[in-house]
Each structure stands twice: as C-alpha cells, then as structure tokens.
Amino acid sequence: MWRTGGDGPDPPDSLSAFRHSQRRDVTVLSCLRRRGRAAVAAAGVVIPLAVAGCASAGSSGAGVSCDSPGVTPTEVKVGLVYPDSGPVGAGFRYARSGVEARIALANASGGVNGRKIVLEWRDDQGNTSGFARAADDLLRAGVFGLIAETLFVADTADRLDKEGVPVAGVPGEAVWTQHRNMFTFGSLQAAGSSVTTFGLYLRRFGATRAALVFNDTQSRSAEGLVRLFTDSLRSQGIAVADPIGYTPGITSPDRVAAQIKALDADAFVGIVSGEDLPPIYTAAKRAGLTFKVALASSGYDTQFLARHGASMAGVSVLTPHVLFTADSPALHAYRQAVIDHAPELDQTDNEIALGAYITTDEFLLGLELAGACPTRAAFIDNLRAVRDYDAGGLIPTTDLSRFGDPNLCYSFVRVNQTGTAFEVVPGVGGPDPHQWCGTRLGA
Structure with a gap:
C-alpha cells in the first residue's frame, strides 16, 4: 500500500564553520589554547592530552590513586562490546580494529592524563540479551565505561543511564539521542522526528x-x-x-x-x-x-x-563522516594508525572501522575532560558541555549538548x-x- 506526504521545507543555508573541540571552562579553554595539542609526527594527527598545569582541569593523573571504577594510578580499564558473531557479525568485523587503533595511538603518546588505556572486550552475539550480558560482565570486571559498537543497546540503555555509566558508540538506535550518558555522532534518529x-x-x-x-x-x-x-x-x-x-x-x-x-x-x-x-x-x-x-x-x-x-x-x-577522497590530516592519521596497530584491516577505508575510531576518540576526550582523578559523573558532565566536537576534522562539527537532535x-x-x-x-x-x-x- 502506497502512502505519500507533502513537500518538505527547504534545506538550511549552512552549518557553522568547523572548529576544534570546545572546553566547558573558560580558564581550561585558554590554557589548552596556550599549550595546544601534541602532534604525533608519524601519524600527523593531533591528540587530546592532559591539561598539565591548568588548575581547573588538574594535572596528569599518573601515580594518583582514585576511587572510580577501572581507574588505577597508571591505567584506565575500558570495556568494548560489539557483535563478533551472530547475524550481523560480518558487518561489524572491523569495529574492534578501529577502537584498538585509536587507543593504541593515544597510548603511544602517553595515554590520557598520564594513564594507559586498557581495553577489555565482549561479544554481544548480535542480540539485545547478549549485549546486556556482555555489559554486565564488563561492569563486574570493573571497567570505567563502555564503547558500544553494536545495534543492540536499547534494552540496557535505561539501566546504564541510571547507574551513570559513560557509553560511546555507533548511533544505530534512537536511544543514542535519549540518554545523557550516551555519546555518538552522525545520529540518524531522534525521539519523534526525522530529517528531510x-x-x-x-x-x-x-x-x-x-x-x-x-x-x-x-x-x-x-x-x-x-x-x-x-x-x-x-x-x-x-x-x-x-x-x-x-x-x-x-x-x-x-x-x-x-x-x-x-x-x-x-x-x-x-x-x-x-x-x-x-x-x-x-x-x-x-x-x-x-x-x-x-x-x-x-x-x-x-x-x-x-x-x-x-x-x-x-x-x-x-x-556522516569525512569522505575517503578528502585531503584530510585527520584521515591520514586514521589510516596510519590502522596500518600501525590494526594490521588485520588490510584496506583502511572502511566505514565501520572509521566510525569505531571516531567514537573511541570521543570516549577518550571524555576521559581527558574528566581530569586527573576521573569520575563517571565528570566524564558525562564535561563531555556533554562540548559544543563543537569534530574528531579533529573527521566529522562535521557536532554540539554534544544537543544530544536529542538528529544529524x-x-x-x-x-x-x-x-x-x-x-x-x-x-x-x-x-x-x-x-x-x-x-x-x-x-x-
């Protein structure tokens, strides 16, 4: 049965110009601008690093004992959930490659706020109950937060929100625009609305x-x-x-x-x-x-x-991301990171791997902004206040404070x-x- 609708409104004239990541606090922002970001010469990318010497952001957390889950004086344990098997496993086979490449790039520059990122992963087998089991297992194992490269978060989203667990991942479901603790990019969906x-x-x-x-x-x-x-x-x-x-x-x-x-x-x-x-x-x-x-x-x-x-x-x-034909320093950096740290991905220009790389970058930024002794609440509050996240130029500028809006x-x-x-x-x-x-x- 065919159904149709009327003409939609005209598209907007433009978006705002691309900018680098905004910080919540003016003092932190000015300090970051003075210090800049450390360049990784081999990759040609700029990576968010600790705001050493910025009083309101805190100094490097290396050697500092914290009470947050997954945080030790030298490491932060992060959980990854993705479908390594099941009906959509083939389509997500390279998600882990993108996550591991971005984390390896961060660790090569000293980690985040002086701590090495340690990744622990689980297979959700391509279903909602599998995701719930995988998330529970990782949280019991003491991870700080989750990277969810999967389409099966919905049934667990409310509980993760209530428990204040930071989550970053691909926006395959409407729940990514409904929970303050869930961070993504290029969302197709928003509650009760679509786009023309x-x-x-x-x-x-x-x-x-x-x-x-x-x-x-x-x-x-x-x-x-x-x-x-x-x-x-x-x-x-x-x-x-x-x-x-x-x-x-x-x-x-x-x-x-x-x-x-x-x-x-x-x-x-x-x-x-x-x-x-x-x-x-x-x-x-x-x-x-x-x-x-x-x-x-x-x-x-x-x-x-x-x-x-x-x-x-x-x-x-x-x-929703930069075209693979673009002459982009951030894209060149992604490719080099995959070559160096994810050799199983024999062709770098893969949308699943790049999407996972971007959402991992978003998670790492949240850790950076959470400070020398990160808490889950600080991660969520500070990352949600970023209004111009662009993953270094890999995606159009995104206002993370407007998480209910579709792309x-x-x-x-x-x-x-x-x-x-x-x-x-x-x-x-x-x-x-x-x-x-x-x-x-x-x-």
Missing part, C-alpha cells in the same frame, strides 16, 4: 515511489531506521510502500526482488549491511528492475568495492559505472559542495 535530507536526495533524481528493504533481525534499530527513511521520503512527496523484511541467509533475494517488482517502485532504499545489499540488488536487476535512484544506508568502503563493485554500479551510499547533514557517494570507485554526488544546502543538509521533521 534523504527525501531531498531521492527527489533530486526524480523518484516518486520507493521500496524499502530492511534487515528484520535488527529489531528496534531496523524499525527506527525504517520510520526515519519513510518519514523523510514522504516529506518530499515520495510514496513509500510497506517495508520488505529480509533475513540474511534465510530470505530468498529473488523473493525480495519479486516483492519490489510488484510495487512498481522507481527507487530502492536498502537498510541493510554492505554485505547483505549485493544479493538483493543483483536479484532485482535479474528481475529486470531499474531504478532512478538506489540508496544504501551502509557500504562506503574499499572492501565493498573490491568484492561487489561490478554488480553495484549506480548504487548511492550515505555517510541534518550527510554526504552521498555513488559507485561509478565500472564499479571501480565511488564518485561524490554534489551536495545541496551544506557548508561545502559535498554535503546534503535538510531540516528536522516533527520538531
């Missing part, structure tokens, strides 16, 4: 009717994303049929293609992993389907091109006709020619 950005993109290519296919093993995450894309497309007058569920390894891609064909859709949106998209899209082409635009929610990495590029020509992929701006890339490279689709309404920026719906 994706509808603007499809409308630019003349789409009138869209078929949505989603991974139905991802429960709340998938449901939220289906609602997000549906609202966005309808805001631009694009009709959206009831979404089509897909279970990797069980559902026949040809059956999904037949369902899409029955809808007579001229646009396709795949809310699935980069590994799950090719079987569906190639089945659609075998069925004789053509689309004015095909958009995927993930798949922007060189591994995807190497394995599937020839069959994915013309497919667009959205991304308005994305870049879109498209697999070229030979399947050998991603081409950047010129943007609309953003602060640079590569960004597409819309407005919030339901605000």
Whole structure:
C-alpha cells in the first residue's frame, strides 16, 4: 500500500564553520589554547592530552590513586562490546580494529592524563540479551565505561543511564539521542522526528515511489531506521510502500526482488549491511528492475568495492563522516594508525572501522575532560558541555549538548559505472559542495 506526504521545507543555508573541540571552562579553554595539542609526527594527527598545569582541569593523573571504577594510578580499564558473531557479525568485523587503533595511538603518546588505556572486550552475539550480558560482565570486571559498537543497546540503555555509566558508540538506535550518558555522532534518529535530507536526495533524481528493504533481525534499530527513511521520503512527496523484511541467509533475494517488482517502485532504499545489499540488488536487476535512484544506508568502503563493485554500479551510499577522497590530516592519521596497530584491516577505508575510531576518540576526550582523578559523573558532565566536537576534522562539527537532535547533514557517494570507485554526488544546502543538509521533521 502506497502512502505519500507533502513537500518538505527547504534545506538550511549552512552549518557553522568547523572548529576544534570546545572546553566547558573558560580558564581550561585558554590554557589548552596556550599549550595546544601534541602532534604525533608519524601519524600527523593531533591528540587530546592532559591539561598539565591548568588548575581547573588538574594535572596528569599518573601515580594518583582514585576511587572510580577501572581507574588505577597508571591505567584506565575500558570495556568494548560489539557483535563478533551472530547475524550481523560480518558487518561489524572491523569495529574492534578501529577502537584498538585509536587507543593504541593515544597510548603511544602517553595515554590520557598520564594513564594507559586498557581495553577489555565482549561479544554481544548480535542480540539485545547478549549485549546486556556482555555489559554486565564488563561492569563486574570493573571497567570505567563502555564503547558500544553494536545495534543492540536499547534494552540496557535505561539501566546504564541510571547507574551513570559513560557509553560511546555507533548511533544505530534512537536511544543514542535519549540518554545523557550516551555519546555518538552522525545520529540518524531522534525521539519523534526525522530529517528531510534523504527525501531531498531521492527527489533530486526524480523518484516518486520507493521500496524499502530492511534487515528484520535488527529489531528496534531496523524499525527506527525504517520510520526515519519513510518519514523523510514522504516529506518530499515520495510514496513509500510497506517495508520488505529480509533475513540474511534465510530470505530468498529473488523473493525480495519479486516483492519490489510488484510495487512498481522507481527507487530502492536498502537498510541493510554492505554485505547483505549485493544479493538483493543483483536479484532485482535479474528481475529486470531499474531504478532512478538506489540508496544504501551502509557500504562506503574499499572492501565493498573490491568484492561487489561490478554488480553495484549506480548504487548511492550515505555517510556522516569525512569522505575517503578528502585531503584530510585527520584521515591520514586514521589510516596510519590502522596500518600501525590494526594490521588485520588490510584496506583502511572502511566505514565501520572509521566510525569505531571516531567514537573511541570521543570516549577518550571524555576521559581527558574528566581530569586527573576521573569520575563517571565528570566524564558525562564535561563531555556533554562540548559544543563543537569534530574528531579533529573527521566529522562535521557536532554540539554534544544537543544530544536529542538528529544529524541534518550527510554526504552521498555513488559507485561509478565500472564499479571501480565511488564518485561524490554534489551536495545541496551544506557548508561545502559535498554535503546534503535538510531540516528536522516533527520538531
């Protein structure tokens, strides 16, 4: 059954210019500016370090005994949860690589406030009960906080918030915009609202009717994303049929293609992993389907091109982070860190690894701002006060105090006709020619 909506509002003129991380306290801010950030020559990146000599931030915590969980005079223990197995394990296989690379880079420069970061990880097996068990196990093991590179946090989020546990990770669920203790970037979702950005993109290519296919093993995450894309497309007058569920390894891609064909859709949106998209899209082409635009929610990495590029020509992929074609010092630093510390990732330009690297950077900034004797409350209070976090230039400037707001701006890339490279689709309404920026719906 097709449903449509009216035209959405025009996109905003611009975002604020990119800036480096803001500090909560004016005295700390001025001290940081005087001292600057220490450059790691081999990587070419700037890394947040202890604010030595700044009275309001405290000096290096090395050798200081603290009562906080996971904090010793020389170390801070941090927990990582991600799906190393289960139905989405393949899509997240490189999350740990990004986390470990960023932590290794920090430790190579002396750690955070003089303490080495020690990582302990657990597998949530790609389900909500698995995440709850993994988080409980890590907290019993005495970690300071959690890095959650997973889609299954929702059922545990309330308890982590009540217990004041800092959490950073990928924004796969609406709960990332509903809890003050949870930090992320590029959030697609916010409570009760969507954005016009994706509808603007499809409308630019003349789409009138869209078929949505989603991974139905991802429960709340998938449901939220289906609602997000549906609202966005309808805001631009694009009709959206009831979404089509897909279970990797069980559902026949040809059956999904037949369902899409029955809808007579001229646009396709795949809310699935980069590994799950090719079987569906190639089945659609075998069925004789053509689309004015095909958009995927993930798949922007060189591994995807190497394995599937020839069959994915013309497919667009959205991304909330810096383009891999950018001449960015922070991007060069990320690549070098992965080469040095995560050799299992043979091709550095991987969206899951980069996203994990960015959220780990965010967690490390929270530790830095928490001071010489960090507490969970200080971590949350001080990081939540940062209004222009950009991971050194890897993402658009983000106001972490406005954690209930969805991300308005994305870049879109498209697999070229030979399947050998991603081409950047010129943007609309953003602060640079590569960004597409819309407005919030339901605000």
